[in-house]
Amino acid sequence: MRTEAGRRVVNDPDVAIVGTGPNGLAAAVTMARSGLRVALYEQDEDIGGGLRTKALFDDDVPHDICAAVHPMAGASPFFRAFDLAARGVELRQPEIGYAHPLDHGRAALAHRDLAETCAGLGPDGAAWRRLMRPLLEHSAGVVDLVLSDQRALPRDRRAASVLARRALVHGSRAGARGFRTEEAAALLTGVAAHAVGRLPSLASGVVALLLGHLAHGSGWPLVRGGSVRIAEALAADIRAHGGVLHTGRRIDDLRELGSPRAVLLDVGPRAFARLARGRLPAGYARSLARFRYGPGAAKADFLVSEPIPWANPAVGRAGTVHLGGTRAQMWRQETLTSRGVATDEPFVLVVDPAAVDPSRARPGRRPVWAYAHVPNGDPTDPLERVRARIERYAPGFTDTILMQRGISARDYERYNPNYVGGDIGSGAMTLVQSVLRPTPRLDPYRTPIPGVYLCSASTPPGPGVHGMAGYLAARSALRREFGVRTPGSLAPR
Missing domain, CATH: 3.50.50.60 (FAD/NAD(P)-binding domain)
Incomplete structure (x- = not known):
C-alpha cells in the first residue's frame, strides 16, 4: 500500500x-x-x-x-472502540482457533466452542473447562488488565484474581499436574510458547491464559485479504x-x-x-x-500447490498450528532457545491462510506462513528446519512447494529495526x-x-x-x- x-x-x-x-x-x-x-x-x-x-x-x-493471526484485534479496547467491522475489515474466524499435532496422527484442537474442545480432550475435558470457563466469564476484565499500562490497580478485581491464580499454576512446573494426557498439556503449552522465552514462566502463563481463552471467545481471526x-x-x-x-x-x-x-x-x-x-x-x-531482548523469530514463506497434507486432517481446519511436540519437548526447546542454543527442532507456528480466507488462494497456488523460534540474532536460513518440522506432521508437504523464501532472525532486524536480533516482541x-x-x-x-x-x-x-x-x-x-x-x-x- x-x-x-x-x-x-x-x-x-x-x-x-x-x-x-x-x-x-x-x-x-x-x-x-x-x-x-x-x-x-x-x-x-x-x-x-x-x-x-x-x-x-x-x-x-x-x-x-x-503478523498473520489477530486474537488481539478483536479483543483490545482500542479496536473494540475503533470497530474494524464497520470500516469494512473482515475478521474471519476459523472453526478451530489453533491446533497442536503430535506424532502418529494425534492432535489436540482448540475449537471456538468450548464444549467441543472439552469433548475432544477426553479425560482432560473437565480440567480444560475448569481452566477456561472462569476466564471467559471475566474475559473483558482479563483483557483490559493485560492490555493496560500496568501502572494502576485493576478495575475488575475478580478478573485479576481469576487470572493470577491460574497463572501462578500454569506459569510454573506445578502446571504439569493439571492434565493427564499429552494432548491437553501440549495444547496449552503451545500457546504459552507465544511468549517466546523460557518455559515455564509466569509471563508465559499469563500469555497462555490470555490467548488460550480468547480462542473460545472473540477468537483467533485472520483478516480477509x-x-x-x-x-x-x-x-x-x-x-x-x-x-x-x-x-x-x-x-x-x-x-x-x-x-x-x-x-x-x-x-x-x-x-x-x-x-x-x-x-x-x-x-x-x-x-x-x-533493556533486554528475547529470542528471535526466523520467517519462512512458501507458495504451495495444495492445502498442507496434515496427517490428522482436522488440523487443516485450524487457523494456527503449533509444532513443538510434547510439553516436555517444548519446555526444553524454548528454554534452550532463550539461552542462545540453536537446535534442529525449533518451535514453529504455521498458518495456511486460505484455509480460513479462500480469497488468498488461486487454482494450484496458495500461501503458507511460518515462524521458527531461534536464538536472538541467529543468522541461519530457517527454510530447511521449518520444512522438516512441517513434514514431520504433514508427510508430503515438501512435494507441494512451488517457491519458498527464508528470512533469518538477523535479517529480520534489517527489515524492521524494532525487531532487534529478530525479537518480534520488541523486548x-x-x-x-x-x-x-x-x-x-x-x-x-x-x-x-x-x-x-x-x-x-x-x-x-x-x-x-x-x-x-x-x-x-x-x-x-x-x-x-x-x-x-x-x-x-x-x-x-
Whole structure:
C-alpha cells in the first residue's frame, strides 16, 4: 500500500509520529480524533510495520510479512472502540482457533466452542473447562488488565484474581499436574510458547491464559485479504481527520521533525537513543541500555500447490498450528532457545491462510506462513528446519512447494529495526520487564525529553496487534501537552 510520499507540510504539525506500525497508527488516530494536526513518518515505502502484506512470489497471492493471526484485534479496547467491522475489515474466524499435532496422527484442537474442545480432550475435558470457563466469564476484565499500562490497580478485581491464580499454576512446573494426557498439556503449552522465552514462566502463563481463552471467545481471526487491511483502515481514518503520512522518510534526529508540541515514537529503546542524539539524562540512558531482548523469530514463506497434507486432517481446519511436540519437548526447546542454543527442532507456528480466507488462494497456488523460534540474532536460513518440522506432521508437504523464501532472525532486524536480533516482541517477555518496560517509570510512555513519548511494543502492554501502546501513549501526551483528558471518540462517523 502506497501513501503520499514527499507531501510538503507548510507549518509544523501539533503532533509528529515516527513509525507506522499498529501502535504508531493507533496513536495518530487518537490524536487526530482529538482535533490535532498529525504527521507520520515512515522509513519504508509502505506503512503498517508488522501489518504489511505483499505478493512475494505471485502477484495474485498475498503473503503476510509479519503478523498473520489477530486474537488481539478483536479483543483490545482500542479496536473494540475503533470497530474494524464497520470500516469494512473482515475478521474471519476459523472453526478451530489453533491446533497442536503430535506424532502418529494425534492432535489436540482448540475449537471456538468450548464444549467441543472439552469433548475432544477426553479425560482432560473437565480440567480444560475448569481452566477456561472462569476466564471467559471475566474475559473483558482479563483483557483490559493485560492490555493496560500496568501502572494502576485493576478495575475488575475478580478478573485479576481469576487470572493470577491460574497463572501462578500454569506459569510454573506445578502446571504439569493439571492434565493427564499429552494432548491437553501440549495444547496449552503451545500457546504459552507465544511468549517466546523460557518455559515455564509466569509471563508465559499469563500469555497462555490470555490467548488460550480468547480462542473460545472473540477468537483467533485472520483478516480477509491480509493483515494490511487493518493498517489501511487506520490510515484512512487518519487522513479523514487531516493527518498526513510521509513514506520513504527516515528520521535520524528528533530535530528533523521541526517543533511539534508532541512527538510519539513507535520505535524501540535503541532507536530512541539514536534519535535523541545525546539529549537523554545519563541515568535514563543507562536504564534503556539495560533493556533486554528475547529470542528471535526466523520467517519462512512458501507458495504451495495444495492445502498442507496434515496427517490428522482436522488440523487443516485450524487457523494456527503449533509444532513443538510434547510439553516436555517444548519446555526444553524454548528454554534452550532463550539461552542462545540453536537446535534442529525449533518451535514453529504455521498458518495456511486460505484455509480460513479462500480469497488468498488461486487454482494450484496458495500461501503458507511460518515462524521458527531461534536464538536472538541467529543468522541461519530457517527454510530447511521449518520444512522438516512441517513434514514431520504433514508427510508430503515438501512435494507441494512451488517457491519458498527464508528470512533469518538477523535479517529480520534489517527489515524492521524494532525487531532487534529478530525479537518480534520488541523486548524479552519476562515478568519484571513485561510490567516495567521500557524503564521503571510511573508513566512508561513519557521520556525525559519534554514533549517526547515512546509508543512502541517496547512499552506496555507489549507485543501484539492491539494498538494499546499507541493509544495509551497518546492519552498521556494529550493530558500533559494539550490538557485533553477525554480523547475524541474512535467510533466510525
